Amino acid sequence: MSTISLQDKHHHDSHDDHGHGHHQETFLTKYVFSQDHKMIAKQFLITGIVMAVIAMGLSILFRIQLAWPDKSFPLLETFLGKWAAGGRIKPDFYLALVTIHGTIMVFFVLTAGLSGTFSNLLIPLQVGARDMASPFLNMLSYWFFFTACVIMMGSFFIQTGPASAGWTVYPPLSAVPKAMPGSALGMTMWLISMVLFVASSLMGGINYVSTVLNMRTKGMDLWKMPLTIWAFFLTAILGILSFPVLVAGVVLLIFDRSFGTSFYLSDIVIGTQILPNEGGSPILWQHLFWFLGHPEVYIVIMPALGISSEIISVNSRKPIFGYHAMVYSLIGITTLSFIVWGHHMFVTGMNPLLGGVFMITTLIIAVPSAVKTFNYLATLWRGNIRFTPAMLFAIGLVSFFISGGLTGIFLGNASLDINLHDTYFVVAHFHLVMGSAAIFGMLAGVYHWFPRMFGKMMNAKLGYLHFWVTFICAYLVFFPLHFLGLDGVPRRYYAFTEFEFMQKWLTVNVFVTWAAIIAALAQVAFLFNFFYSIFKGKKAPQNPWEANTLEWTAPVEHLHGNWPGEIPTVYRWPYDYSKPGAEHDFIPQTVPFSQTMSSNLPHDFEGNAEAERIQKEWEAANKKEEKTDLD
Amino acid sequence: MDLALQQQEIKFDAKPKKFVLWLFVVSSTIMFGGWTSYYIVFSASKGKGHGLVLPDAFIYSTAVLVASSVFLFLASRALRNGERGFQQLFLWITLALGLVFGVLQFQAWSGLYHSGAVLINNNAAISMIYIVSGFHLLHIFAGLCLIVNSLVGSYREIPHERAVYKQEIAAIFWHFIDILWIYLYVFLLLNS
Numbered sequence: 001m002s003t004i005s006l007q008d009k010h011h012h013d014s015h016d017d018h019g020h021g022h023h024q025e026t027f028l029t030k031y032v033f034s035q036d037h038k039m040i041a042k043q044f045l046i047t048g049i050v051m052a053v054i055a056m057g058l059s060i061l062f063r064i065q066l067a068w069p070d071k072s073f074p075l076l077e078t079f080l081g082k083w084a085a086g087g088r089i090k091p092d093f094y095l096a097l098v099t100i101h102g103t104i105m106v107f108f109v110l111t112a113g114l115s116g117t118f119s120n121l122l123i124p125l126q127v128g129a130r131d132m133a134s135p136f137l138n139m140l141s142y143w144f145f146f147t148a149c150v151i152m153m154g155s156f157f158i159q160t161g162p163a164s165a166g167w168t169v170y171p172p173l174s175a176v177p178k179a180m181p182g183s184a185l186g187m188t189m190w191l192i193s194m195v196l197f198v199a200s201s202l203m204g205g206i207n208y209v210s211t212v213l214n215m216r217t218k219g220m221d222l223w224k225m226p227l228t229i230w231a232f233f234l235t236a237i238l239g240i241l242s243f244p245v246l247v248a249g250v251v252l253l254i255f256d257r258s259f260g261t262s263f264y265l266s267d268i269v270i271g272t273q274i275l276p277n278e279g280g281s282p283i284l285w286q287h288l289f290w291f292l293g294h295p296e297v298y299i300v301i302m303p304a305l306g307i308s309s310e311i312i313s314v315n316s317r318k319p320i321f322g323y324h325a326m327v328y329s330l331i332g333i334t335t336l337s338f339i340v341w342g343h344h345m346f347v348t349g350m351n352p353l354l355g356g357v358f359m360i361t362t363l364i365i366a367v368p369s370a371v372k373t374f375n376y377l378a379t380l381w382r383g384n385i386r387f388t389p390a391m392l393f394a395i396g397l398v399s400f401f402i403s404g405g406l407t408g409i410f411l412g413n414a415s416l417d418i419n420l421h422d423t424y425f426v427v428a429h430f431h432l433v434m435g436s437a438a439i440f441g442m443l444a445g446v447y448h449w450f451p452r453m454f455g456k457m458m459n460a461k462l463g464y465l466h467f468w469v470t471f472i473c474a475y476l477v478f479f480p481l482h483f484l485g486l487d488g489v490p491r492r493y494y495a496f497t498e499f500e501f502m503q504k505w506l507t508v509n510v511f512v513t514w515a516a517i518i519a520a521l522a523q524v525a526f527l528f529n530f531f532y533s534i535f536k537g538k539k540a541p542q543n544p545w546e547a548n549t550l551e552w553t554a555p556v557e558h559l560h561g562n563w564p565g566e567i568p569t570v571y572r573w574p575y576d577y578s579k580p581g582a583e584h585d586f587i588p589q590t591v592p593f594s595q596t597m598s599s600n601l602p603h604d605f606e607g608n609a610e611a612e613r614i615q616k617e618w619e620a621a622n623k624k625e626e627k628t629d630l631d
Numbered sequence: 632m633d634l635a636l637q638q639q640e641i642k643f644d645a646k647p648k649k650f651v652l653w654l655f656v657v658s659s660t661i662m663f664g665g666w667t668s669y670y671i672v673f674s675a676s677k678g679k680g681h682g683l684v685l686p687d688a689f690i691y692s693t694a695v696l697v698a699s700s701v702f703l704f705l706a707s708r709a710l711r712n713g714e715r716g717f718q719q720l721f722l723w724i725t726l727a728l729g730l731v732f733g734v735l736q737f738q739a740w741s742g743l744y745h746s747g748a749v750l751i752n753n754n755a756a757i758s759m760i761y762i763v764s765g766f767h768l769l770h771i772f773a774g775l776c777l778i779v780n781s782l783v784g785s786y787r788e789i790p791h792e793r794a795v796y797k798q799e800i801a802a803i804f805w806h807f808i809d810i811l812w813i814y815l816y817v818f819l820l821l822n823s
Contacts, residue, residue: 213650
């Protein structure tokens, strides 16, 4: 029996189960109902990519409608049938498109696809654990996510179409099934899908936190963890603390819709019919929703920030600038994100004093965000930069985080927000700061850890093509939208033709749509690269990027339990790049200080007097040698 | 080979898994926190709560649930002392009390229903009583499953560490839902 058998295999009660889990994996246990964190990570990634392609396709559809509202595209009718009768997208379907695009992108791609992939892959590998705290729960997490995806997509195949109340599903639109076609069965499916999704996120998040806190290898104290792990850890905490509130809100919404309670409903008249519901308040949904919703945007961006911290440091061949500051700013963002949700609700008739409080907390969150940005720039500064595709995407993230973050300061002001609320300015802001930035972080992670996941290299040239086209087009799409917003153009409107002040923006819409189409085509380069390289890519070396973290010490061939024999011990932090006096420009975490006498610095020993004495003796002896050599 | 297996069995590490349960406790607390904050904001803005005298069945069910927690504590202690017979006895009592609690909750609902305070209500505060007690009852159901799990383990005479683990996760969860119910009940009493 191998020595790598796992503590986690033991929830089987009988001993017989034990051996067979390792040696005779069937297709079903290896690829489908796998409990191995690396396989689950791949499942999350590929499901996330599929969902991203779908959501991107939806966005192209509604961009076509926005650019050419009067034109007929018979092809659309061929594919979409009655939802594009006459070759033009129906208003109800347009609303469904923006709703499902937002839902899929925020939750299914940038929450599950991003955290699910990289937390699963990297947490055990970078902290030095055999697997997650509960591999079974981990597997369950994926299958709940998968079911949620299927139900969400299933709503495209029903008579009344998918949910259409916007991704925030504000009542009463979402609470009254008769309000519009999308409020009927599609909305119910949305809610069911979301409950499953939250269950999946919680199972995942709980696992991540428990693994990080309990299963680190010898020597891996919290301050020796890579910033990726810090980011995933704090993201998971955010999820655990905020997602349950969404469930609480969703449950009440389900009761309002399906059982006739009045949690969110009051004084509704449909046509000539007065609904019996009375006394509820739709604003309360907004409170419950945004108490999750705002932490959610940090759930989306923090893993991306963690990933780029790692990638930027590795590819600048420099220690990350301000490691502690990076961690504290993540903690700061985590804490602050719970007390800013009101900035989504400035125009709900909120008490101005309360609005002021939310404004101040919102603006304070710019501080840790700026600390992170400056630290990225300082890490890049005079680095020995290697422009790998992953590095380019990580730098792209920093760019989007800055340009999108600046407009956040505008929107965080209660007085400015009264003008900008629900306009394209908001759309531009969050698509840059959390949409593009997070997806670039995710893509950076895919390029960087592809060798770790599949044992193959991705093609760098296609990666560069993918990066440049996507990067330029993302700006071409979202930058002009700011100006629409400043002019007061509201989001989610079906066509700009009916309003005189909006008509001048039609040409801009055509431009933006073309940019979006080109950006979408650029993703073909990525998809081809990704799937081709899985099978036909160049075989990956052990440590292709010459990185310090633990995952690159595990064998390229995946094995259940990650390391054959003992898990490596960790002796140093993960950012010893280009250390003066060192033999190579990187020193993996597993190299003890006794092997790097020439590059050790006094603060490396953290006040360990014995180690300092040995180092001093060594230095004194070496100096003498040098002198005698010179003589 | 056998020796190796035995050693691995000893190395069984319950800590991360227990931690998973604690985190679940946290997130569950927050879900109920979401509902009670809804209640607070709702009643503050409308100037009214549920305005009911809560049925007596809730008092009895609370007492029953506290008693069940006591017996579960005794079961854990019996297991620690190696008295599996007593552990099983106390677990059976806990299980029975848990079921009685469920029955009493249904009685309380029926009392509410007959007094006119129905779920489909234009006073959302009254609907909320059903929501929180209903979802709490779902947690009770999950807790009963954990108790059965520990009971089955006890009868199968699984190794001590694993028995302790099963007993502990049942205990953590059950005491949590006990305290949760007390919180909810007191909350509903104070915010009528």
